[in-house]
Amino acid sequence: MTSRFTELAVDCHDPEALAAFWCEVLDFKVIDRSEEIVEIGSWEPTVEDIRARQMPPTLCFTLVPEGKTVKNRLHIDVSPIDGSTEDEVTRLLGLGATKVDVGQGPGRSWVVMADPEGNEFCVLRTLAP
Incomplete structure (x- = not known):
């Protein structure tokens, strides 16, 4: 018996x-x-696909x-694929994200940001060629 990380x-x-913000960030x-719930993803899950193999999880935004x-204990990391980390940070700022300090200190290879509701996430190194 096993489980899958689905959402x-x-x-x-x-x-x-x-x-809508995260759809723009992730192209979901x-x-x-x-x-009360909006689910976004890069694919539409089916039971058969989920049972057959581990698939990327979806994100469910739930009204509360x-x-x-407090600072999130769990957060999303994103890696730019089409440009530099700095270019992606600029794009995300334009979408409504903000830079935040959670005590990460200077000289890190990632940038800590928050979505429009204050949920922290990190922009990691670029994967662009």
Whole structure:
């Protein structure tokens, strides 16, 4: 018996807006939505695909009443594929992300940012040729 990592849930105040932000960041699309949850992904999961092999997880943005109060214990890392890390940081700032200091210190090879609702994520080294 085994399990698969199928979704990462992100609590938020505005699932539609946060899903739209992350769709732009990751080039994902909305694959399911309800009144309180918007799910995005790079593919549309089927039970058969999930059972056959480990597939990339989707992101589910879930409406919650409370706000974020502390640094995330779990966060997303992204790696640019078409340009430099600096170019990607500039693009993400234009989408509504902000740079944040979580005590990472100077001289790191990654940039810590926050999405429009304050969830931290890191922009890692570029994978561009």
